[in-house]
Amino acid sequence: MHKGTHTSTDETISSMVNDIKPEQEEQVLQEVPKKIQELEHSKSNSIRELLQHVRLAFSMLRDSSYTLSWKTKALLIAGLLYFLLPSDLTPDFIPLIGYIDDAAVMTAIFKRIAHEVKHYKLMRNL
Numbered sequence: 001m002h003k004g005t006h007t008s009t010d011e012t013i014s015s016m017v018n019d020i021k022p023e024q025e026e027q028v029l030q031e032v033p034k035k036i037q038e039l040e041h042s043k044s045n046s047i048r049e050l051l052q053h054v055r056l057a058f059s060m061l062r063d064s065s066y067t068l069s070w071k072t073k074a075l076l077i078a079g080l081l082y083f084l085l086p087s088d089l090t091p092d093f094i095p096l097i098g099y100i101d102d103a104a105v106m107t108a109i110f111k112r113i114a115h116e117v118k119h120y121k122l123m124r125n126l
Helices: 003-019 022-039 045-062 068-085 100-112 116-121
Strands: none
Touching: 003 022, 003 068, 003 100, 022 045, 022 068, 045 068, 045 116, 068 100, 100 116
């Protein structure tokens, strides 16, 4: 990813995080499993990688015995909401490239919260 894309992704994430409301967590928890199910049989390695991030983010949000800071929770919700949007920067219905931006957003979020993800994986033996 070149610098311009990285800045754009960071700006997108920051903008979304600033607009996150706590009630959007419930929307994410209800809708993400359906979208995962739609994509889980994809043969695309990039979609499989994206789904690994999505599943982990979803698990972290859903795990009531694991405490997340609001900032981390808002980042995860923002990433998952972006994943749910069918018409984002690159519309999801475009074959092969429709999920590139979703993957870029999730990757950027996971880089920002790498310490939290590592801790969660250690705590849950993942």
